[in-house]
Amino acid sequence: MSATATVGEARTREQLAPRHRVLLHKDERAPVGYVAYVLQEVFKFDEQAAETLYREAKFLGVALVAVLPVEVAELRYEQTRSIALTAKLPCPFSVEPEW
Numbered sequence: 001m002s003a004t005a006t007v008g009e010a011r012t013r014e015q016l017a018p019r020h021r022v023l024l025h026k027d028e029r030a031p032v033g034y035v036a037y038v039l040q041e042v043f044k045f046d047e048q049a050a051e052t053l054y055r056e057a058k059f060l061g062v063a064l065v066a067v068l069p070v071e072v073a074e075l076r077y078e079q080t081r082s083i084a085l086t087a088k089l090p091c092p093f094s095v096e097p098e099w
Helices: 003-016 032-043 047-060 070-087
Strands: 019-025 062-069 093-097
Touching (some): 019 032, 019 070, 032 047, 032 062, 032 070, 062 070, 070 093
Antiparallel strands (some): 019 062
């Protein structure tokens, strides 16, 4: 089997893996700077995109951050929880299956 076939097979497996949505929920106790920091550090959003997602969650109650393979979504969620625990702030993120 060639290296190209292996890369292609890995991509196919990732595409077929169950996908989960990472959500940002409205939480008045979570300051915009903190939420923007988490979005930039964990999800690699730029500052403007992070603030836009924060505003969307604030006005709509929830915002879609990402749709990822289940393992990646859970890892990112755990990273957000770790930052929240260290900062002694709420974790306004959740993970749910993509239907």
